[in-house]
Amino acid sequence: MFMWIIKRDLLLAMRRQSDVLTTLFFFIIVVSLFPLSVGPEMNMLRTMAPGVVWVAALLASMLSLGRMFSNDYVDGTLEQMLLSPQSLSLLVLGKAFAHWLVTGVPLVLMAPVLGIQYDLPTDALLVLTAALLLGTPVLSLIGAIGAALTLGLRGGGVLVSLLVLPLYIPVLIFGAGAVEANMAGVAFDAHLSLIGAFLLVSIVFAPWAAASSLRVSLE
Amino acid sequence: MLQGINLACVRGDRELFKDINFSLEAGSLLQVRGPNGSGKTSLLRMLCGLSNPAAGEILWRGTSIQSLNGDYFAAVTYIGHLSGTKDDLTVIENLRISSALAGSEISISQASDALKHMGLRGREALPVKVLSQGQRRRVALARLLVCSTTLWILDEPLVALDVMAVKLIQKLLEQHLQRGGVIVMTTHQEIEVTATSITQLHLA
Numbered sequence: 187m188f189m190w191i192i193k194r195d196l197l198l199a200m201r202r203q204s205d206v207l208t209t210l211f212f213f214i215i216v217v218s219l220f221p222l223s224v225g226p227e228m229n230m231l232r233t234m235a236p237g238v239v240w241v242a243a244l245l246a247s248m249l250s251l252g253r254m255f256s257n258d259y260v261d262g263t264l265e266q267m268l269l270s271p272q273s274l275s276l277l278v279l280g281k282a283f284a285h286w287l288v289t290g291v292p293l294v295l296m297a298p299v300l301g302i303q304y305d306l307p308t309d310a311l312l313v314l315t316a317a318l319l320l321g322t323p324v325l326s327l328i329g330a331i332g333a334a335l336t337l338g339l340r341g342g343g344v345l346v347s348l349l350v351l352p353l354y355i356p357v358l359i360f361g362a363g364a365v366e367a368n369m370a371g372v373a374f375d376a377h378l379s380l381i382g383a384f385l386l387v388s389i390v391f392a393p394w395a396a397a398s399s400l401r402v403s404l405e
Numbered sequence: 406m407l408q409g410i411n412l413a414c415v416r417g418d419r420e421l422f423k424d425i426n427f428s429l430e431a432g433s434l435l436q437v438r439g440p441n442g443s444g445k446t447s448l449l450r451m452l453c454g455l456s457n458p459a460a461g462e463i464l465w466r467g468t469s470i471q472s473l474n475g476d477y478f479a480a481v482t483y484i485g486h487l488s489g490t491k492d493d494l495t496v497i498e499n500l501r502i503s504s505a506l507a508g509s510e511i512s513i514s515q516a517s518d519a520l521k522h523m524g525l526r527g528r529e530a531l532p533v534k535v536l537s538q539g540q541r542r543r544v545a546l547a548r549l550l551v552c553s554t555t556l557w558i559l560d561e562p563l564v565a566l567d568v569m570a571v572k573l574i575q576k577l578l579e580q581h582l583q584r585g586g587v588i589v590m591t592t593h594q595e596i597e598v599t600a601t602s603i604t605q606l607h608l609a
Contacts, residue, residue, distance in 0.1 A: 187505060187506060187508070190502060190505040190506060190510075191506065193502075194491075194494075194502045194506075197494065197498065198491060198493055198494065201493040201494070201532075202493060260487075261487055261488065261489065261490065261491060261492065262485055262486070262487025262488060262489040262490075263489050263490070263491060263503070265455065265483075265485060265487065265489065266483070266489045266503060266506065266507065267506055268455060269453060269454070269455070269478050269481065269483055269507070270478060270506050270507055270508060271475045271476070271478040271479035271507075271508040272475070272508060273475070277506075404455060404456075405455065405456040405457070
């Protein structure tokens with residue numbers, strides 16, 4: 187069933203490519219606007235690059251959170267999922283994984299290309315990509331909790347940002363920190379280990395929390 | 406098999422119903438009737454386990470459904486107001502995915518047989534968004550043909566269906582009751598189903 191829900195969400199994403207592309211283009215545009223507006227000063231661009239890329243990734247992933255459950259809520263398929271004999275947490279994990287494949291992975295793949303605009307050295311680009319690879323699934327998982335809690339509320343979009351952004355901040359700090367540490371010539375593996383730890387904790391807890399919120403939201 | 410004891414439902418400050426009691430044996434049908442807004446859908450959602458009763462208890466084979474959870478869901482098929490189909494997926498994809506998520510995977514041939522039976526031959530590969538309201542309803546109801554559950558909870562299953570389809574569904578319901586299944590449904594139409602026991606429940 188885990189595979190079925192992933193297959194289903196990927197199929198839906200393929201039929202509605204505009205939703206996927208919106209997130210990716212938002213990310214590309216935000217990251218590309220900074221070098222244009224700040225000017226070609228290499229040192230400054232290199233310093234701000236990790237922060238800018240991470241903030242853009244964070245906002246881009248938040249942009250698509252609203253759709254994670256709301257479409258299924260409107261047409262009644264979410265109701266049917268709640269009545270599934272299998273664990274709802276597993277189902278939410280599947281949905282979060284599909285959300286990451288659709289919104290997170292394109293960002294990870296795009297980041298090294300965009301990093302070139304900031305004159306990042308090759309190893310810094312690699313660290314940036316690795317940090318995003320570990321960090322973006324955390325964004326999808328934590329986002330699932332926010333999306334489930336605000337399901338069916340008017341103005342849920344604003345509320346979801348308020349709920350989720352504070353929880354995103356540790357990922358942002360350590361994600362950007364890893365790249366900065368690498369450029370400063372110090373060890374960055376501690377940062378990556380911490381993001382990995384966030385990932386493991388959120389894989390265990392986020393689906394459970396989101397599943398409980400869904401049951402409350404649909405009551 | 407299914408038993409409701411002193412069920413009550415409260416929406417906001419308003420009490421929709423209270424002291425609802427019923428007991429259904431294998432092969433029996435409960436028809437819930439009542440004017441709009443009397444809480445028919447709320448009662449059905451309660452029986453599914455989607456919401457909790459404000460008071461009272463629902464028992465399935467003698468055990469409270471809250472403590473059964475997944476085991477109860479494995480015995481129930483709920484078809485509600487919302488069709489539970491995705492507009493962007495094709496008819497056959499919808500049926501196969503919803504069955505798989507409900508815990509019983511079906512093959513492509515099983516799915517197309519069920520759709521053929523529901524009068525959707527030749528429309529298997531169309532996205533649901535191009536179908537008419539009645540056809541969407543048929544896609545949703547096709548799940549009844551491929552599920553192996555005992556308890557069917559149907560919220561206005563006959564809405565938007567044409568005469569032929571209504572007959573088809575009534576036959577399907579009859580067969581399910583003969584197999585020893587239990588059906589709880591709401592409908593404003595008169596249903597012509599022969600069964601050993603048909604109970605009517607009127608909500609004021």
